[in-house]
Amino acid sequence: MRYLVTGAAGFIGSHTVDRLLADGHEVIGIDSYITGKREFLANASTSPHFSLTVGDLFDFTTVLEACEGVDAVFHLAANTDVRYGTDHPRRDLDQNVIVTWNILEAMRRRGIKTILFSSTASIYGDATILPTPEDGPLAIQTSLQSASKLAAEAFIAAYANGYGIRALIFRLASIVGERDSHGHIFDFCRQLRKHPDRLNVLGDGTVRRSYLDVADCVDAMLLALQHAASPVNVFNVGSLTNCQLTESISWITSELNLQPVIEFGGPGPAWVGSSPVIFLDSSKLTSLGWQPKLGLEAAVRRTVNYLSANPWLFSGLPEGRA
């Protein structure tokens, strides 16, 4: 098979590229390198079965060209600046909705019949059912990021229904692991490199998440691809348990062998649109035989170890913008 992977130089994208190559596929990557990193494609770039287009998916012609001769698309590119969405009110629309439409329309014109899409558990909003199943209640969207992902999902489903495309939509919990350079683990490790004696935490630390290692996430996508027979197939992808942020903090500091003073930001969510609890019912995936290989603690600790071994990731970003 010949796969196009968007966001190929990103966190989940680069792992997907590596895995597809290891499985013997041809892979075309596309990335703008705005947030993607060349280093993440170091292994892939040595493969004769990999090629990379550096380009902006917002440009339809670029997308149409990248889709030539492709059998299926892993659409993993997205705006990664989730927390600061309200500072850039147009970005999620452009990068998550219009770009997804560009992919879909290019697929239609090229006759590509399969798309795999990385959506987010955030579309369940402040979920009332926990763990949340795929057909949970239609929630009020609380952030531009979740709104844009729900919008992208909706267009993917409409294209699947209208034009005979098979869609796999993955609603991802907090994915962590090697190459993770966003989110709380990255932010906390960076802080603790700078001042090992104290840690500032947004919010009151009570949010609950179900961290999943990126390799388990890629496993889930590839297993689902073998089994998904409907026009539109939606899968929750999260770990089978969840923890409070304070637990994750204890694993991070323990792994770093530090005992910082923790300064919490106060009551309420960490930022506008952050859900108090994200815990997915992933039984649709486990019924196919999927099981996470790493538990929450192991996944968090692996991420910390990777970041300790790759301090170059911390350079060049302003404080707090992980």
Added chain:
Amino acid sequence: MRYLVTGAAGFIGSHTVDRLLADGHEVIGIDSYITGKREFLANASTSPHFSLTVGDLFDFTTVLEACEGVDAVFHLAANTDVRYGTDHPRRDLDQNVIVTWNILEAMRRRGIKTILFSSTASIYGDATILPTPEDGPLAIQTSLQSASKLAAEAFIAAYANGYGIRALIFRLASIVGERDSHGHIFDFCRQLRKHPDRLNVLGDGTVRRSYLDVADCVDAMLLALQHAASPVNVFNVGSLTNCQLTESISWITSELNLQPVIEFGGPGPAWVGSSPVIFLDSSKLTSLGWQPKLGLEAAVRRTVNYLSANPWLFSGLPEGRA
């Protein structure tokens, strides 16, 4: 109050304009006249409290200018070409999503704190719960129109949550009544004007709908506006009963005093993305005191009478593109 009404020369838009003027408000209308009709604003145009901008909401500058000095926005403009959505895969994204974002962003910059939005019951997809409540299951979208409306809803909610805007989202059942120039009543009346002895019906006639008169719809929006206190307020707006399409056909032909041969198009939905049953649970509205003044049959018959009295509406459109 000073209201901006988008799609002011449209079906629901022009009724909203008339009602707001009758209630003593200032109204600024905006319409591109692509599907809106000057005749629908004949009364409004005589009012010193009404002004109209002819312009395209896809142009952000136009929207920003139209929003000057406005207290609240009725965003009722939309792509009306629902049935043929798959022929124009970009139109719903442009006219329903990007335009809605333009409205929201203009509101944010102008400090406008209230938006009322006409969404659609179609976002419930092939609903499994009937009548369908507002927090029904998140459905797989079956058409570009429903996808784009769900996307618009999501961005409205995210703006409400992120920027302190109050949103009222109305998921409308099939709205009919005077000035209705889309949908099955219009299509059937036009056919029967041309050949009174036969009627071609898309699909097998078994779809069920809950037709609501447009005046009852406008009543619902204005009543909800008085009571909606949350940042995001979602209301189903449909009649309290439903009927099969064949019943509506019998009312239409009876009102026209005709007995045509009915030719059904065959099994399945009328077109790709058409839901087999749309029946909303509107109890959130009725608990506020709302009750439709017209039943389904009266609403359908009123529409037929209006169309008989206004044959000019049938000119200029190619067959079957109602």
